Amino acid sequence: MNARFKNMVKLLQKLPGVGPRQAARFILALLEKDHSELRELGQAISNLKNEVRLCGECFNVSEDESCDICSDSKRDKAKLLVLEKVTDLDSIEKTGLYKGLYHVLGGAINPLDGMTPERLRFKELERRLLSLTERHRNIELIIATNPNTAGETTALYLKELFKDTLGVELTRLGRGLASGSNLEYADEITLRNALEYRK
């Protein structure tokens, strides 16, 4: 393998979860493309930070300082839904059912992976809640982290952090049977949640 190829492999390994083999596969696939296609992709990556950035308030992807959701006057500013990733935000937006604001933490607490609370956007969340409570009497903080170990840890951390904050009501996304799933094959925790969250 020649030096330039090795250098390309090293560069592509900057992408998360991409090892040397996948990087090599990427390069070989890219070599099949036209010059113009490569230039388009290359320029998009070069200019990425000018094209896309993170909203200064909620950390959603945005074209401007403030994202479409934060700058939308019709959104309910007394509701703040906290989630792990931008892709989660997109899933909730697609339902069209939620009309409040968001806060993207940037991941979930997982000390084994080096994801300590300091690396997530808790400080920014505290600051934001403070400014929201100044304008609104009651803020609903909806915890929407994932129903797995890291997500549950993060939810607990959030509860501890804000349980005594005046004017902040904590809620969590409903838990129970997933639509289209089968009672027969549901695990015990899911069934327990389904019973607990019944209405």
Place this chain on the structure above:
Amino acid sequence: MNARFKNMVKLLQKLPGVGPRQAARFILALLEKDHSELRELGQAISNLKNEVRLCGECFNVSEDESCDICSDSKRDKAKLLVLEKVTDLDSIEKTGLYKGLYHVLGGAINPLDGMTPERLRFKELERRLLSLTERHRNIELIIATNPNTAGETTALYLKELFKDTLGVELTRLGRGLASGSNLEYADEITLRNALEYRK
């Protein structure tokens, strides 16, 4: 998700095996990098075809028309090892044991995936063998496709293609127990091969 972000997601999906979710993850990770790092990666992709190309003879990655191996006068030009991918070539080169030439097919025959013989470099192999047999009396064609269904199909196809070609001797890589493996857990086919290839 805004339009520019969606556009970036679509561009990154040009990479093989990358879906919309992984593409979004790539972008969010790239947003954490410095401007200069993004520019470096972007320019490398834009200029990829000037930096790296495929050797016109063996289809290894190369900086020039002909790769380091093909243009090396010390390599044994009466040996031609046929394999699926450039990464396989690299693995064999790392052993330092093989001193002949290579031919990279670009994959293995797998009609279900649309990999028909026409999409692989058999024509180029035939042409190359013809020119090699003009200069050398006996050419050893070593089949080094992967020991899986697609690789075996490709090996059979190669055998059919060249069994009657004068001056070409077909061989295959040895088969048997992998180093570090355990006789107790070896599958039947591996054991059968180990017995058959004993020496």
